[in-house]
Amino acid sequence: MPIFSRISGLVHQIFFAALALLMAFPFYWMVTSALKTNDEIWRSPPTLWPEVPLWGNFAAAWNEAPFARYMGNSIFVAVSIVLLQSINSGMMAYALTHMKFRLKGVFAGVILFGYMVPATAVYLPGYLVLSELHLLNSYAGLILSNCVSIFSIFLIRQAFLQVSHELVEAGEVDGASHMRILWTILVPVTRSSFAVLALITFIDQYNNYFWPMLITKDPSLQLVSAGLRSFFVEGGAYGLKWPLIMAASAFTIAPLLLVFLLAQKTIMQSVNMTAGSSKG
Amino acid sequence: MTRSKLISGLRPVLFTLPAMIPFAVFWLAPLLYVLYLSFTEWDFMSPEKTFVGWENYTDLLSNPAFYKALRVTVLFCLGSVLPVILLGLGLALIMNKKLKGSALYQVLLFSPWVTPTVAVSIVWSWIYQPEAGLANAVLNFFGLDSIGWLQDPKWALTGVLLVTIWKSVGWAMIFYLVALRNVPSDLLEAGELDGASPVQKFLRITWPLISPTTLFLFVVQLVSALQAYDQINVLTQGGPSGSTRTLLYLYYQSAFESFQIGEASSVAVVLVLICMLLSVLSFGISKRTTHYQ
Numbered sequence: 001m002p003i004f005s006r007i008s009g010l011v012h013q014i015f016f017a018a019l020a021l022l023m024a025f026p027f028y029w030m031v032t033s034a035l036k037t038n039d040e041i042w043r044s045p046p047t048l049w050p051e052v053p054l055w056g057n058f059a060a061a062w063n064e065a066p067f068a069r070y071m072g073n074s075i076f077v078a079v080s081i082v083l084l085q086s087i088n089s090g091m092m093a094y095a096l097t098h099m100k101f102r103l104k105g106v107f108a109g110v111i112l113f114g115y116m117v118p119a120t121a122v123y124l125p126g127y128l129v130l131s132e133l134h135l136l137n138s139y140a141g142l143i144l145s146n147c148v149s150i151f152s153i154f155l156i157r158q159a160f161l162q163v164s165h166e167l168v169e170a171g172e173v174d175g176a177s178h179m180r181i182l183w184t185i186l187v188p189v190t191r192s193s194f195a196v197l198a199l200i201t202f203i204d205q206y207n208n209y210f211w212p213m214l215i216t217k218d219p220s221l222q223l224v225s226a227g228l229r230s231f232f233v234e235g236g237a238y239g240l241k242w243p244l245i246m247a248a249s250a251f252t253i254a255p256l257l258l259v260f261l262l263a264q265k266t267i268m269q270s271v272n273m274t275a276g277s278s279k280g
Numbered sequence: 281m282t283r284s285k286l287i288s289g290l291r292p293v294l295f296t297l298p299a300m301i302p303f304a305v306f307w308l309a310p311l312l313y314v315l316y317l318s319f320t321e322w323d324f325m326s327p328e329k330t331f332v333g334w335e336n337y338t339d340l341l342s343n344p345a346f347y348k349a350l351r352v353t354v355l356f357c358l359g360s361v362l363p364v365i366l367l368g369l370g371l372a373l374i375m376n377k378k379l380k381g382s383a384l385y386q387v388l389l390f391s392p393w394v395t396p397t398v399a400v401s402i403v404w405s406w407i408y409q410p411e412a413g414l415a416n417a418v419l420n421f422f423g424l425d426s427i428g429w430l431q432d433p434k435w436a437l438t439g440v441l442l443v444t445i446w447k448s449v450g451w452a453m454i455f456y457l458v459a460l461r462n463v464p465s466d467l468l469e470a471g472e473l474d475g476a477s478p479v480q481k482f483l484r485i486t487w488p489l490i491s492p493t494t495l496f497l498f499v500v501q502l503v504s505a506l507q508a509y510d511q512i513n514v515l516t517q518g519g520p521s522g523s524t525r526t527l528l529y530l531y532y533q534s535a536f537e538s539f540q541i542g543e544a545s546s547v548a549v550v551l552v553l554i555c556m557l558l559s560v561l562s563f564g565i566s567k568r569t570t571h572y573q
């Protein structure tokens with residue numbers, strides 16, 4: 001029996017190693033293609049590792065389009081949205097869980113309804129609304145139009161529901177205001193939920209493409225996905241610059257892989273929480 | 281009413297405003313606006329919107345392009361949601377046993393989900409490249425003929441689906457792993473004592489207990505399949521000959537490429553209705569069939 005289980009363990013190992021390699025292979029292909037010459041990248045059958053790795057391709061791609069600007073835009077917009085969503089989700093969730101008011105049911109219903117409406121379906125009228133507000137082509141438009149997330153509200157509401165009422169009542173007895181109770185009692189206790197909100201929202205917003213592309217025509221306002229896509233279309237759909245395009249994809253992806261590696265635990269934990277909040 | 285009472289009555293409203301104002305401006309107003317636009321004819325430029333009643337809807341229902349997009353949408357949903365759920369569950373079941381290095385495998389399998397769809401789709405478009413792409417090199421290696429992955433209407437949807445599945449399968453696996461770890465081991469041991477086979481144990485104990493996760497993944501994946509845009513935009517732009525044009529893509533093209541605002545709005549309303557119907561259905565199903573611990 002031990003031999004059998006050892007063999008089955010080995011089979012598992014090999015299976016998963018092969019699978020993980022297969023899944024990660026597009027990333028490997030991206031990086032190695034970024035190091036090739038144009039001739040080599042077109043060679044058939046393809047080479048697994050470039051003859052002479054051209055590390056300079058990364059610098060060349062970085063300088064060919066304003067990628068520093070694109071990535072700066074993405075990070076700035078994503079961080080601003082994270083901050084705004086944390087504030088309004090915290091306040092909304094507090095009202096829904098710890099306050100009594102008449103419209104509560106209506107608000108909760110409206111938000112549940114919003115959950116069912118796909119955001120992409122209202123992009124056209126959303127575009128018209130932004131244009132009426134003169135927010136097209138502006139950071140304010142990019143940030144404000146994404147500053148509420150129903151997922152975030154659900155996530156925080158779920159966390160607040162699990163905080164014991166005694167903690168909040170103790171605060172009330174001490175005469176603390178609602179704001180004080182929210183920011184000095186509830187938020188610290190539920191900080192792991194806020195960390196999840198921050199991570200998931202940052203990833204989503206950094207990766208956001210369709211909506212930001214629609215509402216910004218000014219290249220200096222483009223986020224990194226749209227910038228990469230225009231570099232792809234202008235620079236080399238005809239195979240002139242594939243190595244540079246692969247290099248550009250690589251440094252677009254890099255910050256996220258880095259965030260992911262540093263925050264794996266929180267992200268994996270988020271799975272637990274989102275699965276939990278979906279029950280709510 | 282006294283002043284202090286008024287203030288304390290208003291306070292909850294003040295707490296909800298930071299979320300409710302943007303929600304109303306950027307979600308509710310557009311939703312009502314798109315409904316209104318779907319009853320008009322407008323080209324984006326002219327100052328006048330002409331009210332045309334149900335015309336956009338009757339036009340849509342008699343337009344073959346609509347049915348083709350509907351068909352592609354259904355295929356896209358089935359072709360992405362079912363494999364993601366089944367593969368995710370299968371992987372989680374295997375990985376749930378004690379395995380050395382499983383943390384590393386999880387990170388590797390999960391990483392596609394974190395990365396921008398546009399960037400990975402560009403990488404895939406290079407892999408799918410007909411002459412020098414990796415996908416055809418692999419096929420040729422096994423003695424198979426090359427495929428026009430994104431150029432052949434027969435294969436383009438498959439090409440887009442593979443990227444979509446690749447991106448989400450690790451994500452689904454992580455959800456299932458968490459769910460499997462929450463299945464109480466004494467239940468499984470009791471099943472074992474009663475002489476249940478592994479298959480029976482899975483069907484009678486594990487599967488019912490992880491059903492909330494299945495439902496959750498199903499709904500989330502379905503809604504994101506209905507909204508898929510980025511990978512279609514990069515890989516095929518709805519082509520060749522409409523073989524990857526989903527309802528959402530049709531909506532985008534008629535709104536922002538041919539400026540048929542009324543027609544586009546009616547597609548959007550249909551899309552919203554489909555999503556709401558699916559959500560309501562899944563809530564209903566979840567009440568009946570899922571087991572919460």
